[in-house]
Amino acid sequence: xxxxxxxxxxxxxxxxxxxxxxxxxxxxxxxxxxxxxxxxxxxxxxxxxxxxxxxxxxxxxxxxxxxxxxxxxxxxxxxxxxxxxxxxxxxxxxxxxxxxxxxxxxxxxxxxxxxxxxxxxxxxxxxxxxxxxxxxxxxxx
Numbered sequence: 001x002x003x004x005x006x007x008x009x010x011x012x013x014x015x016x017x018x019x020x021x022x023x024x025x026x027x028x029x030x031x032x033x034x035x036x037x038x039x040x041x042x043x044x045x046x047x048x049x050x051x052x053x054x055x056x057x058x059x060x061x062x063x064x065x066x067x068x069x070x071x072x073x074x075x076x077x078x079x080x081x082x083x084x085x086x087x088x089x090x091x092x093x094x095x096x097x098x099x100x101x102x103x104x105x106x107x108x109x110x111x112x113x114x115x116x117x118x119x120x121x122x123x124x125x126x127x128x129x130x131x132x133x134x135x136x137x138x139x140x141x
Contacts, residue, residue, distance in 0.1 A: 003029050004115045010122050012130035015141045017068065020060045021126075024118055027053040032111045035104070046103045053114070054091060064126075071140050074129045083125050087117060 004025050011018050031053060034045040061084045069077050094110050133140055 003032065004118070010119070012122070012126055013134070014068075014130055017064070017126065017130075020056075020063065021118070021122055023056060024053070024060065027056060028111065028114045028118065031107075031114070035107045035111075046107060047098075050091075050095065050110075054088075057087070068129070068140065072129055072133045072136075072138055074132055076128060080125055080129065083121065087121070090117070 006022050006025055010021060012021075027049060031046065031049045034049050037045050065077075065081055065084070069080075074080070090113070094106060094113070097106055
């Protein structure tokens with residue numbers, strides 16, 4: 001797998017959100033690195049990193065929904081919340097697959113999925129509210 005790296009093209013110009021996205025990237029990279037551990041350690045590490053990623057993603061989504069969208073009256077808030085729920089549904093499918101499939105089989109697909117999801121979510125969904133805030137003259141950090 002290739003590491004996901006933070007770049008300016010992913011920056012929304014909203015410091016709090018950019019920092020949270022950087023943590024999510026770090027978690028995805030940790031997940032990718034976990035596959036290189038010995039078999040027993042790999043299983044524990046991968047499961048721990050998945051749990052960490054899920055928990056931090058919940059915190060990030062709650063921040064967007066409960067804090068940021070109070071500051072930015074974004075007209076597509078409900079659609080954005082639906083996108084948040086869809087990612088959790090998709091991750092649950094991967095977690096369910098871990099009950100019957102090996103981590104080694106699922107791991108590459110999961111990392112690619114998360115890389116693509118986060119990049120697309122930032123560049124499409126999140127960029128919409130960042131642009132909207134700028135157009136409305138709302139300065140959020």
